[in-house]
Amino acid sequence: MLKLGILGLGEGRSTISAALNSKKWQLKTMCDLSEEACKQRAKEFDFHHYTTSYQEMLNDAEIDAVAIYTPDKLHAEHVKMALKHGKHVICTKPFIDDLADAKELLELSKQSGKKVFVGQSSRFFEPAKRQRKDFEAGLIGDLITIEAQYHADHRWFLEKPWALESSFKWLYGGLSHPVDFIRWYLPNIEEVMGYGMLSENGKKGGLKNEDTMHFIFKASDGRIARVSGAYTGPTQPAQRDSGMSTILRGTEGASQADYHELRYAVTDKTGEEKIIIWGDSTLKYYFRFEGQSHHAGEYQNYLEYFADSIEQNFTAYPDMQEGIGTVALLQAMDKSLKTGTPIKIKDILDTYGLVL
Ligand SMILES: NC(=O)c1ccc[n+]([C@@H]2O[C@H](COP(=O)([O-])OP(=O)(O)OC[C@H]3O[C@@H](n4cnc5c(N)ncnc54)[C@H](O)[C@@H]3O)[C@@H](O)[C@H]2O)c1
Structure with a gap:
């Protein structure tokens, strides 16, 4: 089973549910700047391995991939950090909000040899x-x-x-x-x-x-x-x-x-x-939560597709190029x-x- 770290626990909630219900992923750590958000999710899912430091999560060599659900303007920086630490990346949509970061990201992903998948959930x-x-x-x-x-x-x-x-x-x-x-x-x-x-x-x-x-x-x-x-x-x-x-x-x-x-x-x-x-x-x-506010099933589908792409070495789409x-x-x-x-x-x- 691949090991996953999740960053940003608002929409990241769906990914927590998806990973906990998937046979292809093991949730290792969840991370949010807000300790309150971490505690809320820890209680909700009875899963207590969390940190407020993204750096600490990236330092964990056991984690194969990081899934990013921070506000749009932070995606580029968070994807870069993950690639520099040798992690595969799932980044929610929109992949980035400014093309100024695109070239560096494309080069970095090539150098790292790691896969980047854009979570176009729909x-x-x-x-x-x-x-x-x-x-x-x-x-x-x-x-x-x-x-x-x-x-x-x-x-x-x-x-x-x-x-x-x-x-x-x-x-x-x-x-x-x-x-x-x-x-x-x-x-x-x-x-x-x-x-x-x-x-x-x-x-x-x-x-x-x-x-x-x-x-x-x-x-x-x-x-x-x-x-x-x-x-x-x-x-x-x-x-x-x-x-x-x-x-x-x-x-x-x-x-x-x-x-x-x-x-x-x-x-x-x-x-x-x-x-x-x-x-x-x-x-x-x-839709596993109240109303239809989150998208856990779609996320489980794409997480499992991405796991297959890592294990069988094919490209999962949309990849970084398509996202850009x-x-x-x-x-x-x-x-x-x-x-x-x-x-x-x-x-x-x-x-x-x-x-x-
Ligand atoms: N269907 C979809 O694919 C879908 C649906 C909803 C939201 N999203 C995307 O998910 C992302 C987050 O949206 P949201 O609605 O969850 O927002 P949100 O504000 O509810 O949650 C963002 C979380 O990120 C945390 N955060 C901010 N900066 C951080 C940092 N530097 N390190 C760690 N944590 C940090 C915040 O504390 C917050 O808990 C957005 O890019 C949004 O477009 C995708």
Whole structure:
């Protein structure tokens, strides 16, 4: 069994549950700057090996991999430290929030020979997995276009102090999920443009950056896609709409994966229409805590996939390169919001001397 250290015990809670329930991982240490957070998780999981010092966790030679769930702006530094200590790394999304760190990270991962996996959790959720499987099996033919959205009433999130800092952007924190879906199916996005605004609710809550955004994308082969996000207002009833949804329109069929609703619909190439709604046991596997606030099942799926990649020596995706590609796209989207013009991804990559 591989040994795991977990850094950041807010969302890291899901990973604690995932590791404790997995036959492929042994949780060795959990770490948070806040001793209170450590104590809370120790009590919750009856697991008492914790430290408030990341350095101490990294010094433990027995730990094979570190899973990072600190605020976005700290990811680059925490990934660098882990690689310098010879650990494999799982880093939650968004991988980094500034491409200025990308080159050094890519070089460091090459030098270290360690694997880096980006925790784009939504790919590992049941409806998204099924949609991908059907797509790869050719059920909807070739992809024509993809539409993805992530809309949520995240006013509760504004209680976290870092949510109100000018460095926090829903563009990275929220849209990284649907944008990852776009890149999963259309990796070679060449150009993007979009509009965004800060809603009245967002202003009132103290947010500094856009909380409502619509973007369109063009891939190098001419195919197009779109994404939208809105984060500070009520959403539709779940029977009518989904907070997070991905629609694939193909040459011979179409499919839609709805996230929290655990719902998937497909019209396949034979013309058959199918709707799958997963039941309670699946729901319990994915959402183990109150409400649907955490994502333990998705994390267990990706932790186990990453364990296999270490033991069988293959690359688990999204890897660092793919994670950086998504950040480059997010950064191009950010620039498009500022300039009101279409932005080429290559220009962003060139600015940082990156060839992916
Ligand atoms: N579906 C997903 O994949 C998903 C969902 C939610 C959050 N996230 C990501 O997880 C990350 C954390 O989000 P959160 O909601 O848990 O935030 P949070 O503020 O609740 O938790 C962050 C924790 O990190 C700790 N921390 C901060 N600096 C530290 C340091 N230097 N060393 C050790 N611990 C430190 C804080 O004390 C805090 O407990 C973000 O990057 C977020 O985007 C991913």
